[in-house]
Amino acid sequence: MDEMLKKQLQIHAARIRMGIIEGVYCAKSGHPGGSLSIADVLTYLYFTRMHVYPEQPDFAERDRLVLSKGHTAPALYATLAERGFFPMEEMKTLRHIGAMLQGHPCISIPGVDMSSGSLGQGISAACGMALAGKHRNDSYHVYTILGDGEIEEGQVWEAAMFASHYGLDNLTAIIDNNGLQIDGRLSEVCSPEPIPEKFRAFGWHVIEMNAHDFDDIDRAFREAEQVSGKPVAIIQHSIKGKGVSFMEDQVGWHGTAPNTEQYEKAAAELKAALERLEA
Amino acid sequence: MGDTIKKATRESYGEALVALAEKYDNLVVLDADLAAATKTGIFKKAYADRFYDCGIAEANMMGVAAGLAAAGMIPFASSFAMFAAGRAYEIVRNSIGYPHLNVKIGATHAGISVGEDGATHQCCEDIALMRTIPGMVVINPADDIEAKAAVEAAVQHDGPVYCRFGRLAVPVINDPATYKFELGKGVTLRSGSDVTVIATGLMVNEALIAADTLAGEGISVRVINIHTIKPLDQELIVQAARETGSIVTAEEHSVIGGLGSAVAEAVSEAYPVPVRRIGVNDIFGHSGPALDLLKQFGLSAEHIAEVVREAVKSK
Numbered sequence: 001m002d003e004m005l006k007k008q009l010q011i012h013a014a015r016i017r018m019g020i021i022e023g024v025y026c027a028k029s030g031h032p033g034g035s036l037s038i039a040d041v042l043t044y045l046y047f048t049r050m051h052v053y054p055e056q057p058d059f060a061e062r063d064r065l066v067l068s069k070g071h072t073a074p075a076l077y078a079t080l081a082e083r084g085f086f087p088m089e090e091m092k093t094l095r096h097i098g099a100m101l102q103g104h105p106c107i108s109i110p111g112v113d114m115s116s117g118s119l120g121q122g123i124s125a126a127c128g129m130a131l132a133g134k135h136r137n138d139s140y141h142v143y144t145i146l147g148d149g150e151i152e153e154g155q156v157w158e159a160a161m162f163a164s165h166y167g168l169d170n171l172t173a174i175i176d177n178n179g180l181q182i183d184g185r186l187s188e189v190c191s192p193e194p195i196p197e198k199f200r201a202f203g204w205h206v207i208e209m210n211a212h213d214f215d216d217i218d219r220a221f222r223e224a225e226q227v228s229g230k231p232v233a234i235i236q237h238s239i240k241g242k243g244v245s246f247m248e249d250q251v252g253w254h255g256t257a258p259n260t261e262q263y264e265k266a267a268a269e270l271k272a273a274l275e276r277l278e279a
Numbered sequence: 280m281g282d283t284i285k286k287a288t289r290e291s292y293g294e295a296l297v298a299l300a301e302k303y304d305n306l307v308v309l310d311a312d313l314a315a316a317t318k319t320g321i322f323k324k325a326y327a328d329r330f331y332d333c334g335i336a337e338a339n340m341m342g343v344a345a346g347l348a349a350a351g352m353i354p355f356a357s358s359f360a361m362f363a364a365g366r367a368y369e370i371v372r373n374s375i376g377y378p379h380l381n382v383k384i385g386a387t388h389a390g391i392s393v394g395e396d397g398a399t400h401q402c403c404e405d406i407a408l409m410r411t412i413p414g415m416v417v418i419n420p421a422d423d424i425e426a427k428a429a430v431e432a433a434v435q436h437d438g439p440v441y442c443r444f445g446r447l448a449v450p451v452i453n454d455p456a457t458y459k460f461e462l463g464k465g466v467t468l469r470s471g472s473d474v475t476v477i478a479t480g481l482m483v484n485e486a487l488i489a490a491d492t493l494a495g496e497g498i499s500v501r502v503i504n505i506h507t508i509k510p511l512d513q514e515l516i517v518q519a520a521r522e523t524g525s526i527v528t529a530e531e532h533s534v535i536g537g538l539g540s541a542v543a544e545a546v547s548e549a550y551p552v553p554v555r556r557i558g559v560n561d562i563f564g565h566s567g568p569a570l571d572l573l574k575q576f577g578l579s580a581e582h583i584a585e586v587v588r589e590a591v592k593s594k
Binding site: 060064066106107113114115117118120121122123124125126127128129130131132133135154155158159161162165166 | 307329331333334336338339341342343344345346347348349350351352354369370373374377378
């Protein structure tokens, strides 16, 4: 990847991470860990790949993204804000009464393509959007992001079967494989591993990537766009809490907001990282 | 009665979809491996390229329907009421109801008139479930004519609609030449002053028979057909409460949460009068021929007449 573009993406991602932390801190609740683990892939999608139009969020031919792991809405909201759909200031009112930004994605928010949050459902809606595209010969692409714990839901595999049966090659599912879910490590709760083999068995083209390396993310999506006749599953190996040292790979940061001291520490780390990038 | 035409509303559903396909080119039909039974097979035969089988996976089917609607299509998602409203309830609530997407649910084989398949397939809770979802329209047509009109009304309505159809062939009671369907509007089929019977679905015909019987006994029964359970025609129902002072409801559904509950809620808030509910009395069904089951469960003109007589006596 071009070094200038990479640096630009890293700067966007750093700002998005700051938005996530600020939003969850101001809300005094929310899910920072899994939001931070998808910040890079969301940055890559919304700043290089997706045809979206902040001035015209409902444009019919736009590419679409369904955040099936809807509890990580802070990451989607901060990305949409960074992309210009609404001011980043909105993050301060996340989850507040009367605010636009609901605890989980809501279709009425500019740039949000589908309400989600009850796990396992977003991928089905993404299948429906992709099917509509195929039905009408539209050229848009549909992305959906799932948690690795989320795929324990049976509906995910109904959708996986459906997508391959109808050859939905205009659908890319990203599985955020950070290895942690609320009750602990996947391996300790009720393991859905091996994930790549499962998607392959369901007829998907499977690609694995490092979720925090833009060169590798770019490689994975370039491979994905060459696939025809079947849907693509990108298993992204990620670190939950990525970018805030004390949150990384810690199950306790799944659904907990930082207190003031922790917020200041996290914000200082992210600010320092941003300053290094902008220097 | 020998020349009465009978037809199952599931047949009407399949035929209506075909009839509307040309006019609404963004209409597509989904089913979950029950096309032969739900009668979407009729549509599949006519418009194979607009029919998508989802396999035995109702949860995903409802989500796919949500995605299709979010992308501008008008999907009809079809299955038995048990699975459409029951199994997929949470997907209908969160993926269709909450984003208020333009999905139409065609739920067939509702109620105990499913017959021999027994309790696992006799859904008597679907109206209750669907009616609790904000913004969901719930329609339960009485016959072929009304069912076909209901399907078109569902297409014309922008938002989620639950349409309930039956397996059993039921008498055609409406005149196609004069029939007009108005979403959310009840229909007064008989005027009367002693008691009002408010019925829905296949119980409308039973209510009419009961009213005729009771007329011979000097009891004047008003009969109202409520095809749209949500939004409910409160005005017509409250007027009936005021003018007749006594209400009997009749539905092929649990007495909990369906038409009887909806009517009792409306009346108790606006003009309290006694409401007697005829329906499935908080019990599961069982196997047997549909007509025998309906009789056994009190879903008959005879039972309506009995309850009306009690209502008159206690006035």
